[in-house]
Amino acid sequence: MLPLVLYDAMSNLPGNNFSPNPAKSRFVLSYKDIPFVTIWVEYSDIHIAMKSIGAKPIKRRDGSEVCTVPVLSDPNTGALITDSLEIASYLEKTYPEKPIFPxxxxxxxxxxxxxxxxxxxxxxxxxxxxxxxxxxxxxxxxxxxxxxxxxxxxxxxxxxxxxxxxxxxxxxxxxxxxxxxxxxxxxxxxxxxxxxxxxxxxxxxxxxxxxxxxxxxxxxxxxxxxxxxxxxxxxxxx
Ligand SMILES: N[C@@H](CCC(=O)N[C@@H](CS)C(=O)NCC(=O)O)C(=O)O
Structure with a gap:
């Protein structure tokens, strides 16, 4: 199995991670023992970087569209998923062992x-x-x-x-x-x-x-x- 790729937001903190939505995907991947690598994206570059890889935008509260993290790329299936809840749903369907929606x-x-x-x-x-x-x-x-x-x-x-x-x-x-x-x-x-x-x-x-x-x-x-x-x-x- 090829490792999946998780796009997460970078910070100044040791170990980088801080952002709650990408953390949800990291927790699910780790719970299900799915191998993955993380690509850290500067917060101010998230929209342009995720758009450039073809990620789907989500709607902000004011209705405008923006590309966000987490985005998950799965080289085993070719899937590219945006939004922590959609990523959880995708992982559950594709890798059903250890259910997160029991x-x-x-x-x-x-x-x-x-x-x-x-x-x-x-x-x-x-x-x-x-x-x-x-x-x-x-x-x-x-x-x-x-x-x-x-x-x-x-x-x-x-x-x-x-x-x-x-x-x-x-x-x-x-x-x-x-x-x-x-x-x-x-x-x-x-x-x-x-x-x-x-x-x-x-x-x-x-x-x-x-x-x-x-x-x-x-x-x-x-x-x-x-x-x-x-x-x-x-x-x-x-
Ligand atoms: N509902 C989305 C929200 C994603 C989201 O807001 N991500 C933040 C980081 S936690 C982001 O990428 N923000 C970039 C921006 O607002 O421009 C999810 O659960 O994935």
């Missing part, structure tokens, strides 16, 4: 994905601020330009109030997890829903200052640091 849960997890994103999105200001700091000057400028269209600047003024928004969102997510007996959102059954939750947390841990991540780790009895650690272990990334 018990026919793909339709429900496709509904869970935007529900979770809408829940946490209002709390993103502190995260955007720190992400910008983890990028090269050219990428930081680009990042501010595109993200401020969705989350207006300034990102550093009502820091405490913005943190409260994120905490409130995770209190709700905690209630979701409390509805099951096991540690995963589907009880004892690991799924792509947990990868989605964990990869957002991974982004926070990567870009936030230590005391800021410690704050998130303290919420809901340590649930979020635990979900991240458990998912990394489950996906052989610990």
């Amino acid at each position: 018990n026919n849960s793909e339709p429900l997890i496709r509904t869970f994905d935007p529900a979770y994103m809408s829940l946490i999105f209002p709390g993103f200001k502190p995260l955007y601020l720190r992400t910008m700091e983890a990028l090269s000057p050219a990428s930081a400028k680009y990042f501010i330009g595109v993200r401020s269209a969705e989350v207006p600047l300034p990102w550093d003024v009502n820091f405490d109030a913005d943190w409260k928004l994120l905490e409130k969102a995770y209190n709700t997510a905690y209630e979701w997890y409390q509805k099951t007996d096991g540690k995963w959102i589907m009880g004892d059954t690991f799924s792509h829903a947990d990868i989605i939750v964990a990869c957002q947390l991974l982004w926070y841990k990567r870009v936030l200052k230590e005391d800021e991540w410690a704050r998130i780790s303290s919420w809901n009895g340590g649930k979020w640091a635990q979900v991240l650690a458990d998912a990394k272990k489950e996906c052989n990334l610990a």
Whole structure:
């Protein structure tokens, strides 16, 4: 089997990775033991670089089209897939061993994905601020330009109030997890829903200052640091 190619976003951080959506694909590939290599793309070049390899664009919230990462190229089948959820779906169909959509849960997890994103999105200001700091000057400028269209600047003024928004969102997510007996959102059954939750947390841990991540780790009895650690272990990334 030829290694698959994952396009991911570059940062200034050691080991590069920070971006939550490409992380979801990395977790799935690793969970399924599929060999892959990563191509790191400068954030400000993502659109042009992905367009040049023929990747499909996605729609931004304002309806405009843009090429994003992750993109996955599979030389074994010739497939070139854009969007973390479509990549998960492709990998599940093409490499069904170790399911990430167990018990026919793909339709429900496709509904869970935007529900979770809408829940946490209002709390993103502190995260955007720190992400910008983890990028090269050219990428930081680009990042501010595109993200401020969705989350207006300034990102550093009502820091405490913005943190409260994120905490409130995770209190709700905690209630979701409390509805099951096991540690995963589907009880004892690991799924792509947990990868989605964990990869957002991974982004926070990567870009936030230590005391800021410690704050998130303290919420809901340590649930979020635990979900991240458990998912990394489950996906052989610990
Ligand atoms: N729904 C898409 C979102 C992808 C996305 O927004 N990717 C970001 C990095 S995490 C990106 O490439 N942004 C480039 C841009 O907005 O210009 C997915 O899940 O893959």
